[in-house]
Amino acid sequence: MNDSEAAQRIQELEKANRVLQKKLDRAQQGRLQIEESRRRAEAVLSATIKELRDSQNMLEERSQALEQALHDLQGMQTRMLMTEKMSALGVLVAGVAHEINNPVGFIYGNLDYANQYAQDLLHLVDLYQKNYPDPKSAIQDFIESIDLEFMKSDMPNVMNSMKMGAERIKEIVLSLRTFSRMDESEVKAVNLHDGLDSTLTILEHRLKPQPHRPRIQVIREYGEIPEIECYAGQLNQVFMNIMSNAIDALEEYFVEIQKGPNHCPSPPLVLTIKTELLEENQEVQICFQDNGPGIPPDVIPQLFDPFFTTKPVGKGTGLGLSISYQIVTEKHNGRLECLSKLGQGTEFIISIPSRQSLIQEPAFSTQTAESLETAELISSELLAQSDLVNPTVDQVELKQLSR
Amino acid sequence: MFKVVVAHSNDPDSPSAIQEVIDQCLGDLEGVQPQAGLLLAALDFDHTLLLARLHETFPDLQLIGGTTDGEMSSVLGFEEDSITLMLFCSDTVQIRAGVGLGVSQDVAAATQAAVDQAVDQAVGDLPFDPKLCITVPDGLTVSGVAAIAGLKQALGPEVAIVGGTSGDQWNFRQTYQFFGDQVLSDAIVILLFSGDLKFSHGVSSGWYPMSRKAVVTKAKGALVYEIDDRPAVEFYDHYLNGLTVSGEYPLAVFDQASDEFYLRASNAWDREQGTILFMGDVPEGATVQITHTTCDDIIAATKTSIEKARSHYPGEQPAAIFLFSCAARRRLLGTRTCEEYELGQQSIGEDIPTIGFYTYGEISPLAPGGEAFYHQETLVTLLLGVE
Structure with a gap:
């Protein structure tokens, strides 16, 4: 290596040394900057994770709120559908009651005359027989063919059974009108006992003995209560829902006991209705007590939830009690409670203020508050009472009465 | 004829570095006289000495430039403490430099002065009809938005404005601009290109x-x-x-x-x-x-910027590539910084002279023919040529 090459080599090495030294300095600075950058990145990451977590929580809450809103909307939609149905059914019930009421009036009003005319005609026949003891053979043959003696003895029975039938029709029509209370959409002072009785009349068909069970006894323990300002039609819906649930429970209970291995004698099926004025609270209590199976404790908190039902699919909508609860609490400022112990029966207690000065105006969502269950119940009761309108049944019933 | 040469030295010693750069240029110029130049230098150099040496070598050179946060070129790739110089020679393209001083006091006056100066230096009977303006404003004292507004007002809407603001290696204390043999601060320097010129640009961020x-x-x-x-x-x-x-x-x-x-x-x-x-x-x-952002996002944006410029280039082969990239990109890219430069080389051509620097703010239109905007955190790619 000559001198110039050596000098160039030295220059190159010196340059390399300078470059490396500079790069080393930069590397140190770079490392500090990277550390700082990393600290920032960590801070940003932590803050962002926290925000995401908050956002996730918020979304979950919103999702729950939306689910609840959807649930409420579905409930409202169902109630609106029921409102439509019940409105139509109410009109139908009121119309049927009105239409039946008039012809029943003709029948009932003319029965006494018909009875009197029949008595007179029979008396006339008697007179003929006394004064003309030997009728011609054609008359004699006809007397025998129509069994005149039986007809004379049975005529009062026929008339009486017709009168009883007409009276029952009148009673049921009155109950239907009381129950539907189509004319009373506003708060009115009514006798709750009338509402309870009319509901029982409509439910009579279900209380009757059935092939698989004896009659359900109803014990009315009505106390002295004043007339109560309320939406009478709506409260009747509540009575109907609670009582038909009690009948369902008693029926199922009886069948279950019968199927059981011990075949122990079943107690009588009893539904007790008590009314009472609680002076100190200024409220009226209506208790419906059955001696059925009772409700499991885990089910009780859900009883008044919309769409909750223990009935088989297709038998219950799960809305009866929730709407009843709404009618009692929201429309009447009252309380609806359920006391039950397994094996010891169930008691539903309605408590409403005796004076409804604070009662609310009817809100849209509870305008009618009749549930689908109630609608089905009334329609089934109407069908069950079809001996009023079904001519075949009518004839059978009349024959049975006349015999 | 449009000839572009680029030189780059990472020698921290100022006299040695500038000598190395001059030697490289003279070798590549092969006797052709350069018309204009762009000098980019790290903060630690003796900038007055660099400019004096250059002025001695190329007394008529229309030179602008500035300090940076990192330099790159097709000679050394990316370097942190280096100087890089690009020289332009042409008999069909006219290039003139201009400077505006005291930009923070009155940006409109300063930009107008820079443009006037460049236009005044147009020689001969060729009509000076600028098409492209490459600018390096002060990255700390000048509002990039106001600087662009001033340039737009002075140049009119037809001239594309592209560039980057000067940096000081992430110290944020003082940056320098170069004009001829002067080392300036609070200034705006420009190169105006006119004549038979083809160019295109692209911009993308990744944030x-x-x-x-x-x-x-x-x-x-x-x-x-x-x-x-x-x-x-x-x-x-x-x-x-x-x-x-x-x-x-x-x-x-x-x-x-x-x-x-x-x-x-x-x-x-x-x-x-x-x-x-x-x-x-x-x-x-x-x-x-x-x-x-992430490193991958930044590199993806680099690719986008380069692809945009390449697809919009009106000719067949650009003669030079300019990369104006944000200093923050370099901070985040770390050892991957060289990928920005390499992508340009791979995408457009390895033998095309390339120069670029890490800036405190980038300037370019969003689309061809559009008005210029002041960007941050972006890579602005500029392709320049006559073919």
Whole structure:
């Protein structure tokens, strides 16, 4: 290596040394900057994770709120559908009651005359027989063919059974009108006992003995209560829902006991209705007590939830009690409670203020508050009472009465 | 004829470095006289000496340049403490330099002066009809937005404005601009190109909104007082846990009722006043979000910027590639910084002279023929040639 090459080599090495030294300095600075950058990145990451977590929580809450809103909307939609149905059914019930009421009036009003005319005609026949003891053979043959003696003895029975039938029709029509209370959409002072009785009349068909069970006894323990300002039609819906649930429970209970291995004698099926004025609270209590199976404790908190039902699919909508609860609490400022112990029966207690000065105006969502269950119940009761309108049944019933 | 040469030295010693650069250029020029040049240098060099040596060698050179946050070229790739020089020779393209001083005092006057100076230096009977302006404004004293507005006003809408602001290696104290043999500060320098010239540009960032959305409730120019009616620093403090603000997390400023946004970075806080001074205007009432990025996103954006420029290039073969990339990109890319330069080489051509630097703010139109915007956190690619 000559001198110039050596000098160039030295220059190159010196340059390399300078470059490396500079790069080393930069590397140190770079490392500090990277550390700082990393600290920032960590801070940003932590803050962002926290925000995401908050956002996730918020979304979950919103999702729950939306689910609840959807649930409420579905409930409202169902109630609106029921409102439509019940409105139509109410009109139908009121119309049927009105239409039946008039012809029943003709029948009932003319029965006494018909009875009197029949008595007179029979008396006339008697007179003929006394004064003309030997009728011609054609008359004699006809007397025998129509069994005149039986007809004379049975005529009062026929008339009486017709009168009883007409009276029952009148009673049921009155109950239907009381129950539907189509004319009373506003708060009115009514006798709750009338509402309870009319509901029982409509439910009579279900209380009757059935092939698989004896009659359900109803014990009315009505106390002295004043007339109560309320939406009478709506409260009747509540009575109907609670009582038909009690009948369902008693029926199922009886069948279950019968199927059981011990075949122990079943107690009588009893539904007790008590009314009472609680002076100190200024409220009226209506208790419906059955001696059925009772409700499991885990089910009780859900009883008044919309769409909750223990009935088989297709038998219950799960809305009866929730709407009843709404009618009692929201429309009447009252309380609806359920006391039950397994094996010891169930008691539903309605408590409403005796004076409804604070009662609310009817809100849209509870305008009618009749549930689908109630609608089905009334329609089934109407069908069950079809001996009023079904001519075949009518004839059978009349024959049975006349015999 | 349009000849471009580029030289690059990473020797920290100023006399040695400039000598190396001059030697490389003279070798590549093969006797052709350069018309204009762009010099980019790290902060630690003796800039006066560099310019004096260059002036001695090329006395008539229309030279501009500035200090940077990192230099790159097709000679050495990316370097942190280096000087790189690009020289342009042509008999069909006229290139003139201009300078405006005291930009922070009156940006309109300074930019007008720079343009006037460049135009005044047009020689011969060729009509001086500028097509392209490459500019290096001061990255700390000049509002990039105002500088562009001044240039646009002085040059008219037909001239494309591309460039980057000078840097000082992330110190944010003072940056320098070069004009001829003068080392300046608070200045704006320009190169105006006219004649038979083809060029194209592309811009892309790679940052994405990350934080919650907020509204700038009090701001004046680049100084933001309040965000969501709270001191502006609180908005950043929530995410940075009290650490100082950094160009790594610029603000996305949304256009009204649009998903499009531009970025504004800051390195200046006033904790007592709760204000943040951004390196570009932030309008009052704008919706903002803190943004973030990853190395992959930055490199993807680099590719986008280069692809845009390449696809818009009106000729067949550019003669030079310019890369103006944000200093924050380099901070985040670390050892992957060289990929920006390499992508340009791979995408456009390895033998095309390339020069670039890491800036405190980039300038370019969004689309061909469009008006220029002041960008941050972006890579602006410029392709230049006659073929």
